[in-house]
Amino acid sequence: MTTPIIYDLIGIGIGPFNLGLAALTENISTLNCLFLDENPSFNWHPGLLLPWARMQVPFHADLVTLADPCSKYSYLAFLKARKRLLRFTILEKYFPLRSEYHDYCAWVAKYLKTLKFGYKVENVEYDKERQAYRITAWQGNFTSRAYFYAKKIVIGIGSRPFIPEGIQDKMYLPYLTHASGYLYHKKDFIERGDITIIGSGQSAAEIFYDLLQLYPDRLGQLTWITRSGILPMDYSKFSCEMTSPEYTSHFFSLSSEMKGKVLAGQDNLYKGINRSLIQMIYERLYLISLSRPNLKSDIRILPHRELLDIRPLEISGKMFLKLCHTETMEMNKHLSSATILATGYENQPPAFLEGIKDRISFDAKGRLAINRNYAIDKTGDSIFIQNAELHTHGFNSADLGLGTYRNMVIVNSILGYEHYGIPADNTFQSF
Known part of the structure; x- marks a missing residue:
C-alpha cells in the first residue's frame, strides 16, 4: 500500500x-x-x-x-x-x-x-x-x-448569496434571481420589459446603471428599491487607516457586544457605493431627463423600503412585492415582471x-x-x-x-x- x-x-x-x-x-x-x-x-x-x-x-x-x-x-x-x-x-x-x-x-x-x-x-x-x-x-x-x-x-x-428571511422559498420563481447570477439572466429579464432591483450596495448600483443604458429602447421600466438611502463608500484617508493591522487588533480586543454595536454603525466603510458610480448614475439620469421630463414614471428609485414578501400573480405573470417604509412604517405594494435581489452574501x-x-x-x-x-x-x-x-x-x-x-x-x-x-x-x- x-x-x-x-x-x-x-x-x-x-x-x-x-x-x-x-x-x-x-x-x-x-x-x-x-x-x-x-x-x-x-x-x-x-x-x-x-x-x-x-x-x-x-x-x-x-x-x-x-x-x-x-x-x-x-x-x-x-x-x-x-x-x-x-x-x-x-x-x-x-x-x-x-x-x-x-x-x-x-x-x-x-x-x-x-x-x-x-x-x-x-x-x-x-x-x-x-x-x-x-x-x-x-x-x-x-x-x-x-x-x-x-x-x-x-x-x-x-x-454564499444571502436571501432575506421569508423570501428563500420563493427563489423557484422563473424571473427572480440573486445578483450573483445577473449576467446569466440579463437577456431573459430584459425581454420582460420592466425590472426591479432590491439592494443598497455596490452590486445593486452597478446593475441599475447597467440596465439604465437600455432605457427606453430595450427596457420600459426600471425600479431600484433600497432598504437604506444610497450611501457612498467612505474612502477618506482616516477611514482608510481602519483597513490596517492596528485597527483589526483594536476591534478584536473589544467585547462581543461592543463589536456588534460598532459594526452596526460602519455600513459606509464596507457596504457603500463608489462615489464615481453614484456620479455616473446621476449624470445618466440627468441626460435622460432632458428629453423625458416625466422620467420618474418609468425610472423609480425608492429608498427606505424593506422587502417583506414576494408573491407570483398567475393572471398577469408579474410578481407582487410587499414593502415596508422603514421610516414611516407604511406598507407599500409594487408589481414587477422580473426582480433581482442584490442583497449581499453571508x-x-x-x-x-x-x-x-x-x-x-x-x-x-x-x-x-x-x-x-x-x-x-x-x-x-x-x-x-x-x-x-x-x-x-x-x-x-x-x-x-x-x-x-x-x-x-x-x-x-x-x-x-x-x-x-x-x-x-x-x-x-x-x-
Missing part, C-alpha cells in the same frame, strides 16, 4: 484569498502545499463581471504586493506580461476594472503548480494515527473520490467540517470563535479560515486589500516564526 503524501498545508477553495496564499507560499521550501477547488478553473463572481465595473480597492491591493512588492505575481507584473503597463500608467486609474482583476487572478492561477481544480471537498476528518487531517474530495463530475492528508488546513471557500461553517466539529471553537451564539491569527481550532494552530471573521475582526474581513496581511499572519502561524515581517506603526491614529 502506497504511503500517502502528508502536506504541510492544504487550502480548501481557490478564491482571491487562498490564491494569494498559494502565491505567497510558493517559494517557501519548507512548506509542501496544495490547494483544492470544485470549479474547473479560477472563477470569481462571473455573474457580475460587467465590462466597465471597477474594483473598490486600489491596484496595489493585489494578491502579493503588500507582503512582497518584488513578487512575480503582482498586478503590475501581470500588466507588463500583457503589454499594458504603460497604457495603465497613462490611464491613471487607481481602481482596476473588475474584469481585468479577474483576468489577473486567472493569470496567477495558471502559473502556480500547487493548485488542483475540479475537486469538491466532501468531508474532513482527523486521522490520529497520521496526526493529520484526511480530506475527502469528489473528483471531476462526481465520478470518483480522492483523498488528501494535511497537517494544517486553510478554508477559503468564500460566502458566511456559514461549511458542511465538510462536520467530521471535525469537536476540534473547532464556537462562541455563545454558535458562530465560529476565530482567534486573532484566524485559526478556528481549539489549539489555535491547525485550521484557519479566510473571509469569515466579520464578527471577530471587523469590517475588513472581506476587504481584498487586507487579504495579503491576513495571509502573512496565517503563513507565520503555520511556520511558527515570522517569515513575513508584519508591518507596524502604519497609522497616525491610535485606536
Whole structure:
C-alpha cells in the first residue's frame, strides 16, 4: 500500500484569498502545499463581471504586493506580461476594472503548480494515527473520490448569496434571481420589459446603471428599491487607516457586544457605493431627463423600503412585492415582471467540517470563535479560515486589500516564526 503524501498545508477553495496564499507560499521550501477547488478553473463572481465595473480597492491591493512588492505575481507584473503597463500608467486609474482583476487572478492561477481544480471537498476528518487531517474530495463530475492528508488546513471557500428571511422559498420563481447570477439572466429579464432591483450596495448600483443604458429602447421600466438611502463608500484617508493591522487588533480586543454595536454603525466603510458610480448614475439620469421630463414614471428609485414578501400573480405573470417604509412604517405594494435581489452574501461553517466539529471553537451564539491569527481550532494552530471573521475582526474581513496581511499572519502561524515581517506603526491614529 502506497504511503500517502502528508502536506504541510492544504487550502480548501481557490478564491482571491487562498490564491494569494498559494502565491505567497510558493517559494517557501519548507512548506509542501496544495490547494483544492470544485470549479474547473479560477472563477470569481462571473455573474457580475460587467465590462466597465471597477474594483473598490486600489491596484496595489493585489494578491502579493503588500507582503512582497518584488513578487512575480503582482498586478503590475501581470500588466507588463500583457503589454499594458504603460497604457495603465497613462490611464491613471487607481481602481482596476473588475474584469481585468479577474483576468489577473486567472493569470496567477495558471502559473502556480500547487493548485488542483475540479475537486469538491466532501468531508474532513482527523486521522490520529497520521496526526493529520484526511480530506475527502469528489473528483471531476462526481465520478470518483480522492483523498488528501494535511497537517494544517486553510478554508477559503468564500460566502454564499444571502436571501432575506421569508423570501428563500420563493427563489423557484422563473424571473427572480440573486445578483450573483445577473449576467446569466440579463437577456431573459430584459425581454420582460420592466425590472426591479432590491439592494443598497455596490452590486445593486452597478446593475441599475447597467440596465439604465437600455432605457427606453430595450427596457420600459426600471425600479431600484433600497432598504437604506444610497450611501457612498467612505474612502477618506482616516477611514482608510481602519483597513490596517492596528485597527483589526483594536476591534478584536473589544467585547462581543461592543463589536456588534460598532459594526452596526460602519455600513459606509464596507457596504457603500463608489462615489464615481453614484456620479455616473446621476449624470445618466440627468441626460435622460432632458428629453423625458416625466422620467420618474418609468425610472423609480425608492429608498427606505424593506422587502417583506414576494408573491407570483398567475393572471398577469408579474410578481407582487410587499414593502415596508422603514421610516414611516407604511406598507407599500409594487408589481414587477422580473426582480433581482442584490442583497449581499453571508458566511456559514461549511458542511465538510462536520467530521471535525469537536476540534473547532464556537462562541455563545454558535458562530465560529476565530482567534486573532484566524485559526478556528481549539489549539489555535491547525485550521484557519479566510473571509469569515466579520464578527471577530471587523469590517475588513472581506476587504481584498487586507487579504495579503491576513495571509502573512496565517503563513507565520503555520511556520511558527515570522517569515513575513508584519508591518507596524502604519497609522497616525491610535485606536
